[in-house]
Amino acid sequence: MKALILTSFLFLSSQSIASEIHVKVKGMVCSMCAQGIQKKFTAQKAVESVKVNLDEKFVLIHTKKGEELSDEEVTKIISEAGYNVAEIKRK
Numbered sequence: 001m002k003a004l005i006l007t008s009f010l011f012l013s014s015q016s017i018a019s020e021i022h023v024k025v026k027g028m029v030c031s032m033c034a035q036g037i038q039k040k041f042t043a044q045k046a047v048e049s050v051k052v053n054l055d056e057k058f059v060l061i062h063t064k065k066g067e068e069l070s071d072e073e074v075t076k077i078i079s080e081a082g083y084n085v086a087e088i089k090r091k
């Protein structure tokens with residue numbers, strides 16, 4: 001019985017799990033770029049955490065549980081910051 005409850009709890013919580021978005025950014029070359037992009041994403045309601053990898057030119061975004069950030073929104077944020085999206089991957 002206990003195992004059954006635990007299983008259904010895990011199933012239910014996986015429905016609203018946070019997502020991980022991996023964005024390759026063109027034109028991000030220095031730590032000022034990285035900071036600007038980090039700030040833009042941190043300001044989003046749906047965003048839990050943002051990590052910018054300057055060496056490999058990508059941004060890793062974790063959304064909050066039950067919140068989503070579409071490819072269109074990600075692209076808009078990046079271009080408003082003055083950069084271009086090369087690729088968006090999700091987990």
Ligand SMILES: [Cu+2]
Pocket residue numbers: 028029030031032033034
């Ligand atoms: Cu820069």
